[in-house]
Each structure stands twice: as structure tokens, then as C-alpha cells.
Amino acid sequence: MILVDGAETDVISALDRGLAYGDGVFRTLAIQSGAPLQWRRQYAKLAADCAIVGIAPPAEPLLRDEVTRIAQAEQHCALKVIVTRGPGERGYRYDERTAAVRIVLSSPYPKYPRSYYDRGVRVRRCRLRLASQPALAGIKHLNRLENVLARAEWTDSETAEGLLLDNGDFVIGGTMSNLFIARSGTLITPDLGRCGVAGVTRDRVIDAASVHGVACTIGKITWSEVLGADEAFLVNSLAGVWPVSELEGTMLSTGPLVGSVRHWLAQDDDADLG
Amino acid sequence: MILVDGAETDVISALDRGLAYGDGVFRTLAIQSGAPLQWRRQYAKLAADCAIVGIAPPAEPLLRDEVTRIAQAEQHCALKVIVTRGPGERGYRYDERTAAVRIVLSSPYPKYPRSYYDRGVRVRRCRLRLASQPALAGIKHLNRLENVLARAEWTDSETAEGLLLDNGDFVIGGTMSNLFIARSGTLITPDLGRCGVAGVTRDRVIDAASVHGVACTIGKITWSEVLGADEAFLVNSLAGVWPVSELEGTMLSTGPLVGSVRHWLAQDDDADLG
Numbered sequence: 121m122i123l124v125d126g127a128e129t130d131v132i133s134a135l136d137r138g139l140a141y142g143d144g145v146f147r148t149l150a151i152q153s154g155a156p157l158q159w160r161r162q163y164a165k166l167a168a169d170c171a172i173v174g175i176a177p178p179a180e181p182l183l184r185d186e187v188t189r190i191a192q193a194e195q196h197c198a199l200k201v202i203v204t205r206g207p208g209e210r211g212y213r214y215d216e217r218t219a220a221v222r223i224v225l226s227s228p229y230p231k232y233p234r235s236y237y238d239r240g241v242r243v244r245r246c247r248l249r250l251a252s253q254p255a256l257a258g259i260k261h262l263n264r265l266e267n268v269l270a271r272a273e274w275t276d277s278e279t280a281e282g283l284l285l286d287n288g289d290f291v292i293g294g295t296m297s298n299l300f301i302a303r304s305g306t307l308i309t310p311d312l313g314r315c316g317v318a319g320v321t322r323d324r325v326i327d328a329a330s331v332h333g334v335a336c337t338i339g340k341i342t343w344s345e346v347l348g349a350d351e352a353f354l355v356n357s358l359a360g361v362w363p364v365s366e367l368e369g370t371m372l373s374t375g376p377l378v379g380s381v382r383h384w385l386a387q388d389d390d391a392d393l394g
Numbered sequence: 395m396i397l398v399d400g401a402e403t404d405v406i407s408a409l410d411r412g413l414a415y416g417d418g419v420f421r422t423l424a425i426q427s428g429a430p431l432q433w434r435r436q437y438a439k440l441a442a443d444c445a446i447v448g449i450a451p452p453a454e455p456l457l458r459d460e461v462t463r464i465a466q467a468e469q470h471c472a473l474k475v476i477v478t479r480g481p482g483e484r485g486y487r488y489d490e491r492t493a494a495v496r497i498v499l500s501s502p503y504p505k506y507p508r509s510y511y512d513r514g515v516r517v518r519r520c521r522l523r524l525a526s527q528p529a530l531a532g533i534k535h536l537n538r539l540e541n542v543l544a545r546a547e548w549t550d551s552e553t554a555e556g557l558l559l560d561n562g563d564f565v566i567g568g569t570m571s572n573l574f575i576a577r578s579g580t581l582i583t584p585d586l587g588r589c590g591v592a593g594v595t596r597d598r599v600i601d602a603a604s605v606h607g608v609a610c611t612i613g614k615i616t617w618s619e620v621l622g623a624d625e626a627f628l629v630n631s632l633a634g635v636w637p638v639s640e641l642e643g644t645m646l647s648t649g650p651l652v653g654s655v656r657h658w659l660a661q662d663d664d665a666d667l668g
Binding site for chain 2: 138202211225248
């Protein structure tokens with residue numbers, strides 16, 4: 121199902137600036153048992169990202185109604201919320217009076233192999249380097265050609281994800297996931313101040329670590345540090361937590377901190393659903 | 395008028411990857427007397443840009459028919475040709491079998507003040523720095539949030555354009571135009587190997603300079619070099635050639651090379667129209 125500004129349809133204006141310039145932001149979230157998971161966090165991030173690019177975010181109750189409508193109809197699916205700057209005349213300049221356009225759409229929940237959770241995933245190193253753009257770093261905007269090109273670097277189904285580095289040789293994250301590594305019982309996740317996307321699940325892990333007394337720092341991580349980590353795992357809102365078991369041929373250990381993280385998130389989801 | 399895959403409409407699929415990820419490329423060209431200007435160059439660049447991002451470009455006769463259809467109906471307008479990777483399932487991975495989507499749409503020809511050509515334009519320096527991404531540099535793709543943010547830095551109508559620098563403090567070009575400077579009778583235009591968009595008019599100036607025996611080099615240009623240039627001018631396919639007369643308060647001289655360049659381009663357009 122697709123709702124555009126609340127109306128069921130499968131099209132948008134060909135003049136939408138989301139198409140013309142990628143002028144908008146989005147979130148992807150899980151719908152389970154007819155309810156959106158982590159809605160408050162997802163909306164807060166969407167609104168914050170809107171503000172960074174100067175789009176007036178849709179009101180929370182309005183967007184929640186639309187999300188809930190699809191959630192109740194589909195029960196179990198992946199949901200994408202896109203907010204664009206709306207239709208525009210030709211040219212980069214935008215009219216601040218134009219209302220943002222809301223696109224809420226469902227997709228089948230992705231089916232990942234059981235082994236991704238039990239044994240971990242094989243991960244490659246992408247050749248593409250992420251560009252450094254502090255003005256857009258961390259936000260989930262519609263300019264995602266880097267992710268598209270990086271994901272096109274492999275087609276084998278044995279590789280679950282690719283890790284991206286920046287121009288300074290630091291690891292930033294997966295094409296569609298955030299990275300954590302564990303070292304001596306502490307967690308480290310890449311600094312996303314210059315590139316990358318800060319997902320809701322990344323925030324949840326950082327917060328949960330704090331609650332559970334596990335140190336978690338945000339910092340620079342080199343490729344060697346990932347290879348030499350006690351554990352490494354990838355997170356996103358649909359996949360949950362994937363331990364990395366193989367990285368470009370190097371085998372990594374897959375416990376025990378990843379189990380704790382998964383447990384924390386499950387507890388948090390239960391609380392979220394009430 | 396808007397044609398999507400040849401059919402008159404004003405909408406596109408809400409699942410188009412052009413919207414989801416800015417996964418596509420475009421060109422903007424002038425329609426005059428019912429004909430597209432510089433079509434061969436525009437198509438060649440569009441096809442080359444498609445190839446860089448792995449989209450199979452639409453066949454030239456097919457796209458030319460659609461462009462001509464709008465050109466003949468409108469006679470005098472701005473024309474935008476967008477080619478996206480087409481609709482897709484959720485996720486960055488694309489299906490190579492999906493046919494690209496063609497969107498051809500017209501807008502009123504922009505009306506610029508006569509003084510922009512006679513006396514030159516006032517130009518500002520944008521605060522936003524362009525990110526360095528060699529994999530996408532030069533190509534006119536749909537990931538244009540940097541341009542949108544840069545263009546939002548000013549709203550006064552006296553400023554015609556903003557110049558963008560990269561992280562290395564080199565000037566790359568305008569938000570919607572390419573830059574040339576003149577020094578001792580030679581032309582220099584910024585190297586676009588790490589960021590920026592290589593417009594068709596930029597190529598035409600480079601080629602025309604060669605034909606007319608004026609040295610034109612592609613290189614690194616600092617802000618001081620623009621300020622200290624004998625002349626500076628901006629080009630694009632709709633605006634033509636704008637001499638820069640004022641740059642952040644510094645007055646620049648506006649002749650005589652800019653006049654030659656304008657003359658070369660007019661001759662070339664006449665030849666193009668046959």
C-alpha cells in the first residue's frame with residue numbers, strides 16, 4: 121500500500137523535488153503485529169533530518185495516522201516514510217511556502233537466512249569511498265547514489281553486506297547498516313560527523329549500552345581495528361543485529377556481547393509495544 | 395508538457411528509484427524555434443553519465459523523438475531530460491533487467507535581466523563546501539542536495555549565482571553554472587575530477603577556444619585567482635554566458651574575452667540548427 125499525503129495511490133508528481141534533486145529524507149521501519157516499532161525515535165529522527173535540510177516536517181499525529189493505517193492493514197511489513205520538499209519549478213531554489221510531501225509505503229518484510237543471526241554474516245570491503253560532507257552527514261536523505269554504487273559491487277548471495285570507508289581510511293558502516301565493534305568488553309561505533317547514516321537502531325544500541333553499564337564510544341575505526349576486534353556486528357531497523365563472522369576472508373568471533381545487544385533491543389521493543 | 399516513457403502524464407511511479415535514491419541522471423537544454431539546441435552533445439553526455447552509474451541509456455532516436463515532440467509543441471522553452479533506473483523493490487540493490495525510465499519535461503524559458511549580459515552579474519561565495527567523490531564527479535546525477543543547500547544560502551535577487559569551493563579550497567563552479575577565468579589572454583576552468591558538474595556549455599567553450607587558437611586549460615583555481623583574474627564568466631545551457639562583474643564586493647572587469655566566447659557559441663548554435 122502507498123499513501124501520498126494520505127491518499128492511496130501509486131504515483132507522485134513528476135515535478136516533485138524528491139525526484140529532481142533527491143530533495144528529501146526518509147526512514148525505514150518495521151511493522152510488527154500491526155504496529156510500527158520505535159515510532160517515537162523514527163519520527164524524531166525524521167523531523168530532525170527534515171530540519172537540517174530546511175524542510176518543515178509533517179506533524180507527528182498526521183504522519184502517525186498514515187503509518188498506523190498501513191500498519192493495521194498489513195500487520196507485518198517493512199515501512200518506508202519519505203518526506204520530500206514537494207513539487208517545484210525548475211531550479212535549485214525552493215519556495216519555503218511549498219508544503220512537504222509525505223509518502224508512506226509498505227514492502228514485504230525482508231526474509232534473511234536464519235544463519236545470519238545464528239552463525240553471522242559474511243561481509244566485504246567496498247571499493248567506493250564515502251565522500252566527506254559534514255552538512256549532510258548522518259542524515260537519511262534521498263541522495264543515496266553512493267549506497268547504490270557500493271551495493272552494486274557484489275552480486276553473490278553469500279555476501280550479506282559491504283563495509284564502506286571514507287577518504288581518511290576510516291570505516292563508516294555498511295551500505296544499509298551501522299557497525300559496532302567490541303574490544304575488551306566495550307563497544308565502539310564509527311563517528312558519522314562527515315559521512316554515513318545514523319540509524320535508529322544505532323542510537324538504541326548506544327542508549328542501551330549506557331543503561332546496562334557497557335561503555336560505548338563513538339570514534340574513528342580503522343579496517344585493522346575491525347579485523348582485530350573481539351566482535352563486530354551490524355544493525356538496522358529491519359534486520360536487527362547481525363554478527364559479522366567473516367570479513368574479506370578473515371574469520372571473526374561472534375560472541376558474547378552481540379547476544380547482550382540483541383537481548384537489550386528485544387526488551388526495548390517489548391517496552392515500545394507496551 | 396511532461397512525457398514519461400513517451401506518454402503524456404504528470405506523474406511517475408512512487409516506487410521509482412529516482413525518487414527513492416536519486417538513482418538517475420539528467421540534462422537541461424534550450425529549445426529554440428521548436429528545436430533542441432546542442433542535442434548531440436546533450437545526448438552524448440546523458441548517455442555517458444548513465445554508463446557511469448550503470449544505467450542502460452535510452453536509445454538516441456527514441457529520446458530524440460520525445461524531445462522533438464515537446465520542442466515542436468512548445469517552440470521556446472527549457473527542457474529537462476531525466477533518466478532514472480526505473481521502479482524497484484526496497485533496497486539499494488538494483489535489478490539489471492529493469493528498463494530505465496525516461497522523463498522529458500518543459501518549463502518556461504527563464505527570463506534573466508538584460509544587465510546580466512551587458513554589465514555582468516553579482517556573485518557570492520557559498521559557505522557549503524562540495525564533497526569530493528571521484529566516482530560521481532562531473533556527472534549530472536539526481537543527487538543534488540548540495541546544490542539545493544548552496545542555493546538556499548541567499549534570497550536577494552541582486553545576487554545571480556553562488557560559487558562553490560571544495561574541501562581543498564579550490565573553486566569548482568556555480569550552483570547551476572560552470573566557471574571560466576581569463577588570465578593573460580588564456581582561459582582556465584576548474585578541474586571537475588573530484589566534484590562539480592561538467593555542463594555541455596563548458597565543453598563547448600573548451601572546444602571553441604581550441605578552434606579559435608585561445609589556450610584553455612583545466613586546472614585548480616583558488617578564490618584569489620578568481621578575484622585577481624582579468625575576467626571571469628559563468629556558463630550554462632539556458633543562461634548562455636554571464637560575465638562576473640562583482641564577486642563578494644570586489645569589482646571585476648568584464649571584457650574582452652567573454653565577448654569572443656559568446657560569439658563562438660552563437661556561431662556554434664547557428665551551425666547546430668543548420
